[in-house]
Amino acid sequence: MGSVSLRHITKHYGSVCALDQLCLDIPAGELVVLLGSSGCGKTTLLRSVAGLERPDQGQVLIDGQDVTALATRHRPIGMVFQSYALFPHMTVRQNIAFPLRARQRPAHRRASRVEELLELVHLGPQADRFPNQLSGGQQQRASLARALAASPQVLLLDEPLSALDALVRQQLREEIRRIQKTLQITTLFVTHDQAEAMAIADRVAVMRQGRIEQIATPLELYETPSTRFSASFVGNRNALELPLQDGRIRFGQVLDMAVPGLASRRAIVFFRPEDVEFSQNGVGHPAKIESKIFQGAHTRLHLVAEAEGLMGRFYADLPSRQAHSLEPGNTVKVSIHPSRARVFPADG
Amino acid sequence: MVLDRRRLPSLGRGLLLAGLVIYLLLPIAAVLLYAFSTRWTSHLLPDGYTASHWLQALADPRLVAVMLRTLGLALLVTLLDILLIVPAIYWQWIYNPRIRPHLELTAAIPFVLPYVVIAFGILSLSGQFLPAVQGTVGLLALSHGVVAFPFFYWAVDNAMAAADVALLNEVAKTCGASPWRSLVQVILPNISVGIATGSMLVFAVSFNEFALVQILVGARYETVSLYSLDLLTGTNADFNKLAVITMFTFVVVFTLSALSVYLNRGQGQTRRLMIGSRSKA
Ligand SMILES: Nc1ncnc2c1ncn2[C@@H]1O[C@H](COP(=O)(O)OP(=O)(O)OP(=O)(O)O)[C@@H](O)[C@H]1O
Ligand SMILES: [Mg+2]
Numbered sequence: 316m317g318s319v320s321l322r323h324i325t326k327h328y329g330s331v332c333a334l335d336q337l338c339l340d341i342p343a344g345e346l347v348v349l350l351g352s353s354g355c356g357k358t359t360l361l362r363s364v365a366g367l368e369r370p371d372q373g374q375v376l377i378d379g380q381d382v383t384a385l386a387t388r389h390r391p392i393g394m395v396f397q398s399y400a401l402f403p404h405m406t407v408r409q410n411i412a413f414p415l416r417a418r419q420r421p422a423h424r425r426a427s428r429v430e431e432l433l434e435l436v437h438l439g440p441q442a443d444r445f446p447n448q449l450s451g452g453q454q455q456r457a458s459l460a461r462a463l464a465a466s467p468q469v470l471l472l473d474e475p476l477s478a479l480d481a482l483v484r485q486q487l488r489e490e491i492r493r494i495q496k497t498l499q500i501t502t503l504f505v506t507h508d509q510a511e512a513m514a515i516a517d518r519v520a521v522m523r524q525g526r527i528e529q530i531a532t533p534l535e536l537y538e539t540p541s542t543r544f545s546a547s548f549v550g551n552r553n554a555l556e557l558p559l560q561d562g563r564i565r566f567g568q569v570l571d572m573a574v575p576g577l578a579s580r581r582a583i584v585f586f587r588p589e590d591v592e593f594s595q596n597g598v599g600h601p602a603k604i605e606s607k608i609f610q611g612a613h614t615r616l617h618l619v620a621e622a623e624g625l626m627g628r629f630y631a632d633l634p635s636r637q638a639h640s641l642e643p644g645n646t647v648k649v650s651i652h653p654s655r656a657r658v659f660p661a662d663g
Numbered sequence: 664m665v666l667d668r669r670r671l672p673s674l675g676r677g678l679l680l681a682g683l684v685i686y687l688l689l690p691i692a693a694v695l696l697y698a699f700s701t702r703w704t705s706h707l708l709p710d711g712y713t714a715s716h717w718l719q720a721l722a723d724p725r726l727v728a729v730m731l732r733t734l735g736l737a738l739l740v741t742l743l744d745i746l747l748i749v750p751a752i753y754w755q756w757i758y759n760p761r762i763r764p765h766l767e768l769t770a771a772i773p774f775v776l777p778y779v780v781i782a783f784g785i786l787s788l789s790g791q792f793l794p795a796v797q798g799t800v801g802l803l804a805l806s807h808g809v810v811a812f813p814f815f816y817w818a819v820d821n822a823m824a825a826a827d828v829a830l831l832n833e834v835a836k837t838c839g840a841s842p843w844r845s846l847v848q849v850i851l852p853n854i855s856v857g858i859a860t861g862s863m864l865v866f867a868v869s870f871n872e873f874a875l876v877q878i879l880v881g882a883r884y885e886t887v888s889l890y891s892l893d894l895l896t897g898t899n900a901d902f903n904k905l906a907v908i909t910m911f912t913f914v915v916v917f918t919l920s921a922l923s924v925y926l927n928r929g930q931g932q933t934r935r936l937m938i939g940s941r942s943k944a
Binding site: 365366367386387388389392393394396398400402403404413414417418461462464465 | 826830831833834835836837838839840841844848849852853
């Protein structure tokens with residue numbers, strides 16, 4: 316299987332800069348998720364690897380080979396499109412066989428390979444149906460099988476699940492991950508759903524304005540985002556903007572921490588709702604409950620606290636069993652452990 | 664014509680529809696009766712009926728030759744349009760969307776200019792640059808190809824839009840297909856209805872066309888429409904035979920139109936002629 320390297324890829328559409336000197340290295344067999352908001356260049360990046368887009372500058376390497384000038388059809392890739400894009404006049408079986416025919420594999424090998432793939436994506440019973448006779452999830456599985464048919468070195472998926480409903484989405488993403496691990500195929504997966512990214516990635520690349528902002532394992536990204544953008548993008552986080560005095564940030568007894576080496580007058584503090592601690596024994600800072608939303612295992616409380624002449628609004632998640640007695644209008648005592656907070660300069 | 668259902672009571676609608684049907688069918692019925700009548704003088708219906716006009720017409724070598732010529736020309740024009748225009752529209756969709764406005768403009772010209780003007784334009788242009796082609800069937804076929812272009816263009820362009828050929832082509836490329844394989848095995852099967860529809864319209868236009876034939880080749884290549892005129896005004900005028908020819912032309916054109924409507928039922932969806940018949944795993 317092949318590694319993928321992107322070296323200083325730049326792509327402009329007129330005056331729009333879709334990719335800006337982007338570098339990315341993916342070792343063989345890894346699944347990297349490209350995560351980012353709309354228009355940040357995810358699709359352009361994927362299409363550059365596929366050769367459907369020619370970068371203005373930079374190189375694309377697959378398995379160490381420079382493929383920048385190679386036509387799409389000669390690249391060792393398979394691609395799954397958001398809209399499934401099955402050939403409507405061919406059955407599932409014929410769709411899956413198409414890449415094998417295009418690459419002129421002998422007929423007997425073709426037939427057995429197609430059976431193998433039908434098995435892999437569990438579409439045996441639907442093999443002779445046309446795409447318009449399949450559900451969305453089945454169509455996307457057929458499309459995945461087609462992309463894998465010619466045993467490519469790299470699998471590219473552009474928001475493959477975004478047209479499906481929540482349950483199918485979750486099943487299919489687990490299936491994609493299972494298949495990817497079985498085949499050990501290098502994979503680039505585009506999404507703007509962070510839960511999806513966290514669930515299936517070996518590493519997540521957070522993209523912003525044509526660049527990769529951070530690339531890290533889901534856990535690292537969740538626990539220690541390295542930039543303000545990643546922090547605000549990944550994990551439902553609270554953000555409070557607070558003044559910086561003598562190298563410390565204070566917000567009453569809610570938070571008091573030293574932040575050495577931050578050259579800014581104001582700072583943004585990110586913390587996750589499950590890291591807000593409710594104290595029984597009176598330590599902590601008073602906060603008023605503004606509303607309470609039951610979410611199953613957890614209950615979300617929207618809180619407001621006042622300190623240092625500032626008003627801070629944030630929300631906290633706590634196990635629903637502990638939230639029984641709490642009602643809007645009550646006052647609770649809360650605090651946040653400094654190790655749980657991520658601080659970035661407010662003007663950066 | 665768009666009629667608002669809510670404002671028109673159903674009786675009024677029924678009457679209007681009946682009126683329209685009568686208005687359209689009466690002339691055709693009259694021609695049909697005439698083609699079967701012995702004499703038709705002062706009565707509402709013909710004086711007597713006979714099939715002899717049909718038998719005579721079919722036995723007339725001049726008419727048979729005229730039919731074959733017209734048919735041959737229409738087929739040639741259709742083939743010409745398929746070979747020239749399908750690649751051009753495909754090129755527009757896949758490689759260069761910027762030529763679209765030019766194609767659209769070109770497709771409007773035959774509607775804006777009267778055929779007589781187009782015919783004289785072609786005459787003077789060919790006279791200037793290629794006098795040798797004047798009066799040839801080739802030039803006539805080309806000219807028919809041009810005036811029939813809009814019908815073909817819109818039919819095929821719609822089919823390509825509905826099938827999303829740009830996406831299909833990209834998918835085929837990622838599957839390792841060559842441009843030729845992509846065109847033949849992926850694109851064409853998905854736009855075949857559009858091509859068939861366009862072809863029928865082109866065929867009908869050429870089959871029926873009069874002004875260009877008259878001006879560009881005249882009696883050198885007599886077609887059905889020229890022969891019809893001769894039967895109407897010539898010294899050997901024969902109205903019954905004319906009725907036979909008119910009926911025949913009507914049936915040909917009507918069948919083609921009906922077929923193209925039938926093929927395009929269920930608008931907005933991609934339709935194909937041969938579902939999946941060409942590829943086997
Ligand atoms: N064919 C094109 N012509 C002009 N501009 C384009 C084209 N394709 C993309 N762009 C621009 O390039 C930028 C990146 O687009 P891209 O499609 O890669 O974003 P994306 O991250 O995939 O977004 P989304 O999540 O909405 O799919 C956008 O600003 C977009 O408007
Ligand atoms: Mg995209």
